[in-house]
Amino acid sequence: MYDCAILGGGIAGLSLASFLDRRSIVIEAQDRVGGLSRSYRLNGIDYDIGPHxxxxxxxxxxxxxxxxxxxxxxxxxxxxxxxxxxxxxxFENDLSALDPADRDYCLQEFLHNPYERFSGTNMLHFFLGTFGEGITRLYLQPYNEKIWKFDPSCMDTQMVERIPKPPRDDVIASANGTVTEGxxxxxxxxxxxxxGFQTLVDAYKARAEAAGQDVRTSSPVRRLTRLADGWTIETGTAEFQARQLISSIPIHELFKLLTPPAEVAQALQRLLxxxxxxxxxxxxxxxxxxxxxxxxxxxxxxxxxxxxxxxxxxxxxxxxxxxxxxxxxxxxxxxxxxxxxxxxxxxxxxxxxxxxxxxxxxxxxxxxxxxxxxxxxIYDLDHRRNVDKILAYLEGIGIKSVGRFAEFEYLNTDAVVERTLSLARSLNCAH
Ligand SMILES: Cc1cc2nc3c(=O)[nH]c(=O)nc-3n(C[C@H](O)[C@H](O)[C@H](O)COP(=O)(O)OP(=O)(O)OC[C@H]3O[C@@H](n4cnc5c(N)ncnc54)[C@H](O)[C@@H]3O)c2cc1C
Incomplete structure (x- = not known):
C-alpha cells in the first residue's frame, strides 16, 4: 500500500513525487516519461512539442x-x-515597423479608444478595451483566432486579464521609432x-527516484476501484494500492475510468x-x-x-x-x-x-x-463553470487533480510546478 498513487508521468506527476515525503508511485502510460514536455530527435537535434x-x-x-x-x-x-x-x-512596442497607414491606425485608436470604458467580458472586448481597434484588428484578433481556432468573442478573459495595459508613452515612442522591450x-x-526540455523532466524523475519513489512507465491505467481506505489502480500488467489518488492525466482520459453522474458527464462533454x-x-x-x-x-x-x-x-x-x-x-x-x-x-x-x-x-x-x-x-465562455463542476466531483470521490489537462487550465510548466509544490506541502503537512 503506497501513501500516494500519481497517475501520469509528465512534469506534474514527477515533480509532485519528487516533492512528497510520503511513499509514492508515478504510473505513466507511455514508454518514456515527459508527456507534453517530452523531446524527440531528428538527425541529432532534439526538439520539443513546440519549443519549451x-x-x-x-x-x-x-x-x-x-x-x-x-x-x-x-x-x-x-x-x-x-x-x-x-x-x-x-507588436505594440514596435509600431514604427508597420507601414505608415497601419502605424497611424494603431496609434490613433490606442490613444482615442472608445472601447476603453467597457470592462472586458470576453477576450475580444478585452483586446479592444486594452489595445484599441487598430492593434486588435490587425494583429491580436487574427492571431488569436488562428491559435485558438475559436472566436475570441466566445472566449472568457481568464487567460488575458493579467496582461497589463501598455504604458501610453511606450506606445507613442514605439510609433515614433523608439523600440521598447515590453x-x-x-x-x-x-x-x-x-x-531538449526532456532533460528537466528526466531530472525530476531522477530526484523522485533518489527520494525513494517508484516510477513505472509503459503502464496505462485501465481501471480504478475505490476501497474503504484508498484505491486500487490496475494497469494491463500490474495492480497497485494507495491511500491517496492524485491524477495528472488529461481529465478526458481519467473519465474513461469513472462513471460520473449525468450533469458531470455533460460538463465534461462541453470542455473544448x-x-x-x-x-x-x-x-x-x-x-x-x-x-x-x-x-x-x-x-x-x-x-x-x-x-x-x-x-x-x-x-x-x-x-x-x-x-x-x-x-x-x-x-x-x-x-x-x-x-x-x-x-x-x-x-x-x-x-x-x-x-x-x-x-x-x-x-x-x-x-x-x-x-x-x-x-x-480553450477558455470558452462556460469553461470555468464546467471545470469547477468536474473538479468538485473528483474531489468529492477522493481524487485530487494537478496539471495542465488534469485541471484543464492553460498552465505552463512553471505554473504546474507551482501547484505541485503547493499540493506536496499540504499533503506532507497532513501526514
Ligand atoms: C505547443 C506547446 C508549447 C508549450 N510551451 C511551453 C513553454 O515554452 N514553457 C513551458 O513552461 N510550458 C510550455 N508548454 C506547457 C507544458 O507542455 C505543460 O505545462 C506541461 O508539459 C504539462 O505537464 P502535465 O504533467 O500537467 O501534463 P502532461 O505532460 O500532459 O502529462 C500527462 C501524462 O499522463 C499520461 N497519461 C495519459 N493517460 C494515462 C493513463 N490512462 N495512464 C497513465 N498515464 C496516462 C500521459 O502519457 C502524460 O505523460 C507548452 C505546451 C504546448 C502544447
Whole structure:
C-alpha cells in the first residue's frame, strides 16, 4: 500500500513525487516519461512539442528549473511577420515597423479608444478595451483566432486579464521609432544546454527516484476501484494500492475510468481543447536571420508560429551549419484540419514557409511530424463553470487533480510546478 498513487508521468506527476515525503508511485502510460514536455530527435537535434522555454514570475520555481540542469540563458528575439514586414514582439512596442497607414491606425485608436470604458467580458472586448481597434484588428484578433481556432468573442478573459495595459508613452515612442522591450519577465529565458526540455523532466524523475519513489512507465491505467481506505489502480500488467489518488492525466482520459453522474458527464462533454501538429523542417539554410520565434497572423498561412531551434544554443545546430525550423499548427478534434493527412500538413507547411519568405524549398533536407491530442485548453465562455463542476466531483470521490489537462487550465510548466509544490506541502503537512 503506497501513501500516494500519481497517475501520469509528465512534469506534474514527477515533480509532485519528487516533492512528497510520503511513499509514492508515478504510473505513466507511455514508454518514456515527459508527456507534453517530452523531446524527440531528428538527425541529432532534439526538439520539443513546440519549443519549451524556461521562464517564470515565480522566483522559487525559476531558480529550481534553471539550476536543476545546465541551461543556456537567452535573450528573447521574437518577431511578428505582418504584411511581409518583421515587427518585434510584442507588436505594440514596435509600431514604427508597420507601414505608415497601419502605424497611424494603431496609434490613433490606442490613444482615442472608445472601447476603453467597457470592462472586458470576453477576450475580444478585452483586446479592444486594452489595445484599441487598430492593434486588435490587425494583429491580436487574427492571431488569436488562428491559435485558438475559436472566436475570441466566445472566449472568457481568464487567460488575458493579467496582461497589463501598455504604458501610453511606450506606445507613442514605439510609433515614433523608439523600440521598447515590453513584458520584462519573458525577456530572458533559459533552455536546457542539451537534450531538449526532456532533460528537466528526466531530472525530476531522477530526484523522485533518489527520494525513494517508484516510477513505472509503459503502464496505462485501465481501471480504478475505490476501497474503504484508498484505491486500487490496475494497469494491463500490474495492480497497485494507495491511500491517496492524485491524477495528472488529461481529465478526458481519467473519465474513461469513472462513471460520473449525468450533469458531470455533460460538463465534461462541453470542455473544448485544441490538438497540435508539430512539423520539423531541416534545411541547408533559411532566410529568417538570427531570430527564435516568428508569429504569423495571416489566415492563409497554415502555421501560427515558426521557431528556429539553432537559436537555443550550440547543441541545437546541425554540424554542417543548416537550420532546424519548427512550425506549429493547432486544430480542434473533428474539425476540417484534423482530417488532413500528415504528408499534406508537411507539404502545406513547406509551401507556406516558402510563401512567407522563410526558406526556399530546394534547401529542405529532412522533415518530421508529430501530432499531440491534448495541447491547448480553450477558455470558452462556460469553461470555468464546467471545470469547477468536474473538479468538485473528483474531489468529492477522493481524487485530487494537478496539471495542465488534469485541471484543464492553460498552465505552463512553471505554473504546474507551482501547484505541485503547493499540493506536496499540504499533503506532507497532513501526514
Ligand atoms: C505547443 C506547446 C508549447 C508549450 N510551451 C511551453 C513553454 O515554452 N514553457 C513551458 O513552461 N510550458 C510550455 N508548454 C506547457 C507544458 O507542455 C505543460 O505545462 C506541461 O508539459 C504539462 O505537464 P502535465 O504533467 O500537467 O501534463 P502532461 O505532460 O500532459 O502529462 C500527462 C501524462 O499522463 C499520461 N497519461 C495519459 N493517460 C494515462 C493513463 N490512462 N495512464 C497513465 N498515464 C496516462 C500521459 O502519457 C502524460 O505523460 C507548452 C505546451 C504546448 C502544447
Amino acid at each position: 522555454v524556461i521562464f517564470s514570475k515565480n522566483q522559487e520555481v525559476l531558480d529550481l528549473h534553471s539550476t536543476m540542469i545546465e541551461t543556456n540563458r537567452i535573450k528573447r528575439s521574437n518577431q511578428i511577420v505582418f504584411k511581409g514586414r518583421y515587427v518585434k514582439y510584442p 513584458y520584462q519577465h519573458q525577456l530572458y529565458y533559459h533552455y536546457p544546454a542539451k537534450g 481543447y485544441n490538438s497540435i501538429y508539430i512539423v520539423v523542417i531541416q534545411c541547408r539554410k533559411d532566410k529568417i536571420g538570427d531570430h527564435f520565434a516568428l508569429y504569423v497572423p495571416d489566415s492563409d498561412v497554415l502555421f501560427h508560429r515558426v521557431s528556429k531551434l539553432n537559436h537555443l544554443g550550440e547543441g541545437y545546430s546541425l554540424p554542417d551549419g543548416g537550420s532546424t525550423l519548427m512550425a506549429e499548427v493547432t486544430f480542434r478534434p473533428n474539425s476540417y484540419l484534423s482530417t488532413l493527412r500528415e504528408c499534406e500538413v508537411i507539404e502545406r507547411t513547406i509551401a507556406d514557409l516558402e510563401k512567407v519568405g522563410f526558406i526556399d524549398r530546394v534547401d529542405v533536407v529532412d522533415t518530421a511530424i508529430r501530432r499531440e491530442r491534448y495541447a491547448y485548453v
